[in-house]
Amino acid sequence: MTEPSTQNFGGAERSHATDTVRPQSNSTMAGTVSADVRGRGQELNALQVWIEISVFDHWGPKPHGIPRVTQNIFIESLRRPHLRYFYYHPIRERFVVVEDPAYFLALARGERVFNPLELPDGSMFADALSDGARGLFSAVGWDHPGYFEQLCALRRRCPGLMVQFVVYDLIAIKYPHFFTREFGGRVQDFLRLLPLVCDRFMCISHSTASDVRALLKEDADTRVISIGGDVDNVDARGTDTRPTAAYPFVLCVGTLEVRKNHLLLYYVWRKLAQHLGLSCPKLVLVGRPGWLSGDVVYLLLNDPLTAHLVEIRHDVSNHELVTLFKDCLFTVFPSFYEGWGLPAWESLFYGKVCATSNTASLPEINPFPQLMFDPYDHNQAFDVIRMLIEEPDTLARYETQIPLTFRSRTWRACFDELYQQMVA
Incomplete structure (x- = not known):
């Protein structure tokens, strides 16, 4: 288990897990800030x-x-x-x-x-x-x-x-x-x-x-x-009451588009079906149809090895999404490139491990380098995901580390x- 690393940036400490700047304790600094706030009150x-x-x-x-x-x-x-x-x-x-x-x-x-x-x-x-x-x-x-x-x-x-x-x-x-x-x-x-x-x-x-x-x-x-990272923070009407899955499942949240790399998940779940047989968990995909995704959706839903293992849900409410986060085994986010990676962030916010790709902003989110993979290497992703499925004690240890390595926001x-x- 890897503890979150910290780096010093000009008198402030930044946590690897959140990349949030935390000012170091300094009574002089606190006094200066208080005076500054009072002085700027009318200006603001x-x-x-x-x-x-x-x-x-x-x-x-x-x-x-x-x-x-x-x-x-x-x-x-x-x-x-x-x-x-x-x-x-x-x-x-x-x-x-x-x-x-x-x-x-x-x-x-x-x-x-x-x-x-x-x-x-x-x-x-x-x-x-x-x-x-x-x-x-x-x-x-x-x-x-x-x-x-x-x-x-x-x-x-x-x-x-x-x-x-x-x-x-x-x-x-x-x-x-x-x-x-x-x-x-x-x-x-x-x-x-x-x-x-x-x-x-x-x-x-x-x-x-x-x-x-x-x-x-x-x-x-x-x-x-x-x-x-909190999803259900709006008092919304029309709450979705569909039940969560009644079987073990891994969750992937994100628009069904080519950039989100669902093709990698097709290859991974095809191999998981062959290696794990009846013990293979289902893959629940949550997201609306997007760019250039028709072929991979067809493969996921029609390949005899994956068709019974994949469920796609569209228009999921905030309330249902929180329930899915809480009830899944863990989540996976294999995107090729992200500005942030909100589903991975939300997964950790709700205490669930997320296996992610290792590109762009995702290393800013995922506190566990061992649970990252090259989005172009489905064999590497398979090894990470299979480990989390086959080693529940290891998965549980990662979960216990989330509060220590991830600073919720x-x-x-x-x-x-x-x-x-x-x-x-």
């Missing part, structure tokens, strides 16, 4: 801090991926009454002020179904801005043809606005073959233009921050935020950190 109260509400067309009790991030940022931001909101109106093609966020809160709770014709209108965002205002932008702007043009116009009219953009990943630039050419091209174009209007890049991992500096702007101001703590970065 006067500072306009704006949060973009984005990707809300996929909000509700079953969000995934980027919508899960933007929904949780919005939910947790509501605790700070002085914050103000705006969003990009896709029909009017402009940024507008949100006077009352109740409509968007209802979307998050599942009390309303998204309809673009019901979106609340508002005054022009540019008219409400004061000099020096901070704006957090988080939209997938490539999905809206006029978004970047309007952002440029906003910068010209309001040069004092600090534009801070949440960057999830640069996969479309690094690995364009994981997307269709049309979609990938739109994402690439948007990301490459972003440095023209962005003052600060809010990145969801150190891996993404490194990619921003390598591929977008060498001297970019990048900040890293640690996102939350809630969405509330995530937003508190994000807010401090915004006003810094």
Whole structure:
């Protein structure tokens, strides 16, 4: 068993398991911070801090991926009454002020179904801005043809606005073959233009921050935020009541797309079926259909060796997902490349071991190097996964190490950190 390593970064200690910076104990530092907070009190109260509400067309009790991030940022931001909101109106093609966020809160709770014709209108965002205002932008702007043009116009009219953009990943630039050419091209174009209007890049991992500096702007101001791992943190209606699996199973959460590397799991479970026979656990895949995944889904569900061992669930609610995490043997996340790897993070948050690939941000999440594998090597992955299945005592020992090596992070703590970065 490997204890989490720590590294010293300029007077702060960073935990390997979470990559979270923890200031060292220092009474002088504490006194300085307290004085600084008192001195900045009036300044912060006067500072306009704006949060973009984005990707809300996929909000509700079953969000995934980027919508899960933007929904949780919005939910947790509501605790700070002085914050103000705006969003990009896709029909009017402009940024507008949100006077009352109740409509968007209802979307998050599942009390309303998204309809673009019901979106609340508002005054022009540019008219409400004061000099020096901070704006957090988080939209997938490539999905809206006029978004970047309007952002440029906003910068010209309001040069004092600090534009801070949440960057999830640069996969479309690094690995364009994981997307269709049309979609990938739109994402690439948007990301490459972003440095023209962005003052600060809010990145969801150190891996993404490194990619921003390598591929977008060498001297970019990048900040890293640690996102939350608690899934069922929204009081949502329409809770899914489907029972969890009544058999031993391994869980894999993620959109069914080529980048998530379900093909590796097909090879692994095919070999497991041959080696373990009736003792082979099932593989439960949770995720919506995505890019270029039809062939592997067909193989998983039609190969006589795997068909009876694989179950695919779509549109799983937050409540059901938590139950699946708690009831599975362990989870697996073989993705080729991630901006973060939220399902792996959530698995550990709920105390379940996750066998992951060893690329991009996943080493920032997985505290156990022995449980990582090359995503292009299905034999290596097979060895790791078979060991966890055949050696329950070893699996149990890894589970007992999770509280010692993994520092759980809630969405509330995530937003508190994000807010401090915004006003810094």
